[in-house]
Amino acid sequence: MTPEQLSATIVDVLQALVADGALALPEGAPATVAVERPRQKEHGDYATNVALQLAKKAGTNPRALAELIKAGLEASDGIKQVDIAGPGFLNIHVEAGAQGEVAAAIVAAGAAYGRLDALAGQKINVEFISANPTGPLHLGHTRWAVLGDAIGRVLSAAGAEVTREFYINDRGVQMNNFAKSIIASALGLEKPEDGYAGDYIDDLAKAVEAEQPGIFAIADEAERLTAVRAVGYALQLKEQQDQLDSFNTHFDVWFSELSLHEEGQESGGVPNTLAKLKELGHVFEDGGALWMRTTDFGDDKDRVLIKSDGELTYFASDTAYYLNKRARGFDHCIYLLGADHHGYVGRLKAMAACVGDDPEQTLxxxxxxxxxxxxxxxxxxxxxxxxxxxxxxxxxxEIGVDALRYSLARYPADSPLVLDVAEITKASNDNPVYYVQYAHARTCRMIANAGDLGMSLAAALADFDPALLSHERDGDLLRALAAYPGVVASAADLREPHRIARYLEDTASTFNKWYDTKECRMLPQGDEPVSAANNARLVLVHAMQTVLRNGLDLLGVSAPERM
Incomplete structure (x- = not known):
């Protein structure tokens, strides 16, 4: 029995009490009830404080309501015993058979286990790298490549329609400086003071010449600069795309900042945006500049859209880009920004309010x-x-894609990180990614060993008796596996994929304790025939394998069969 199934059972009990007139709830029974695993095993398999939450609304005391719920639960299928603790907490013990059914359900669901419909119907844009196409992606981009991708994966698993978006900062003087640096390298000149250095510029100069022979011989300097800029841009952007693909991070949209300023950009273009802001009454002129009155919505100061010299600001692009996303139908826009962007939170929320949105709902x-x-x-x-x-x-x-991705994914975005190469690459149980991947490899080896003895999943399912998974360690592992969908829901709701990593580590630990318990052996010993208990535990191992594989996939990390 999963937490979700138990929650539904409790709701059924409440609805029956209301229908029978034993319980008065003016607003009716809740649609769901929070169910948790108790901190102490002796308190049961699950616990809920629903009696304390509803007692006041029902005009009764919590313990009296708990007694009513207890009686209804103990008459329900799959419930072994219910105890009332303190002022009205309910500690629930589930029958072994009901708990054991979780294993077969996980195996049947396969890759779909943990995928939910909690966010079904929501269209979400996740923008998680914003970079100039003027050089290789660096360490800062690497963290966002991991976290943004993982957030997109957990949101998709929770049922949302997700678009992963890369914002290309291809407007501004840096693009000309980039082209000038390439030209200087090709012609053997000194790089411009505000240009770009590094061997990659020399490599690009050679690649640009190979792509368009004679390009550096163009006599007109302006024409040459334009041509080199276009070819260099395309080559460097392609390299960034290839880098991310090899890092298991894939984008649905590569959005050009420059496109917001192009002629004919109707949806979310800068001219269209300025016109809309004027229509809504949230812009004003002062000192020859055009401002957005963001202080009306909590910003610490108003923001300039057009400077007194007529130059557009980055904030004008930011506003147009947000409107472009909304015009494309996104209900919610998620931004992942660097540590030096704290000031952007207030101004972006105020900007969303200025264009008529509720930023708490859309941003x-x-x-x-x-x-x-x-x-x-x-x-x-x-x-x-x-x-x-x-x-x-x-x-x-140097580190490896899996080790690097997992190490970056297992911490909240707002946690400063110091990672040691030796620690995150060593083959040891002290290394979290190794620990989790090794647990998956262990399930593969166990299943292969079972196959050598003629055991198969099909036969095990045909012979499956969930009540045989009755050992304390069986129960611990089953409850851990049953919790996975709730962890996915929480990770999606809070945009915190590190919850998946920490769950996998805890569950791998529970699995290893189960593996070390001789009473829970999956394989028959010596000349013993394969028993129904052996088959039941083969199903449990397959369930464990499924959860580890699904969880690692949400982090973009592989699930190796051998280590």
Whole structure:
């Protein structure tokens, strides 16, 4: 019995009490009831404080209501015993057979286990990397590549329609400086003072020439700059895309900032945006500049949209980009921004209010903290290729995609991180990613060993008796596996994929304790025939394998069969 099934059973009991006139609830029984695992095993399999929550509404005391619920639950299928603790807490013991059914249900669901419909109908945009197409992606981008992708995965698992979006910062003087740096490299000139350095610029210069032979010989400097900028941009953006694909991070949309300023941009373009803001009455002119009155909605100061010299600000692009997303039909927009963007939270929310939205419903801004990577006690800062930064590719090559992704995913976005290369790559149970992946590999080995003895999942399911999973360790593992959908729901609701990682670690620990318990052996010993209990535990191992595989997939981490 899963927490969700028990919650439904409790709701049925409440509805029956209301229908019989034994309980008065003016608003009717709740649609769901919170069910938790008690901290102490002796208190039962699950617990709920529903009696304390509803007693006042029902005009009774919590313990009296708890007695009514207890009687209804003990008459329900799958409930072994209900105890009342303190002022009205209900501690619920589930029958072994009802608990054991979880294993077969997980196996039947397979890859769909843990996928929900809690966010069904919601269209969500997750923008989680915003970068200039002027160089390799670096460590800061790497953290967002992991967290943004994982957030998208858990939101999808919770039923939302998710679009993962990369915002290309391709407007501004940096693009010309980028092109000038490539030209200087190709012609053997000194790089411009405000240009880009690193071996990658020299590599790009060669690639640009190969892509368009003779491009650096164009006589007109302006024409040459435009041509080199276009080819260099395309090549560098393609490299970023390839980097992310190899890192198991995939985007649905690569959105160009420059496109917001193009002629004919009707939906969310800057001219359209300025016209809408004027129509809504939230802009004003002062000192020759055009401002948005964001202080009307809690911002610490009003924001400039057009400077006195006629130049558009980044905030004008930000506003147009938000409106563009809303015009594309997104109900909710999630932004993942760097540690130096704390000030953006208030202004983005105020901006959303200025265009007529409720930012609490349509906008979510997550601020990430910095990451340090240590090797031999020294922080990795320099790149052989980029000159001043450590790149995503170099990190992935040195640490490994799985180890790097898992290590970054297992912490909240707002936690500063210091990761040691030696610690996150060692093959030891002290290393969380190794610990979880090894648990999955162990299930694969156990299943293979069972196959060598002629045991199969099909036969085990045909012979499955859930009541045989009655050992205390069986129950611990079943309850852990049953909790997985709730963890996914919580991770999606809070935008916290680290909850998946921590759950997997805890569940792997529960599995290892089960594995070490001789009374829970899956394989027959010596010349013993395969028993119904052996088959029941083979189903349980398959269920464990399913949950580990599904959970690792939500983090974009592989589930190896051998280690």
């Amino acid at each position: 979510n801004v997550l601020i990430g903290q910095l990451v340090k990577i240590l090797r031999d006690g020294q922080e990795l800062k320099l790149s052989k290729r980029a000159g001043t930064i450590v790149t995503l590719n170099e990190l992935a090559e």
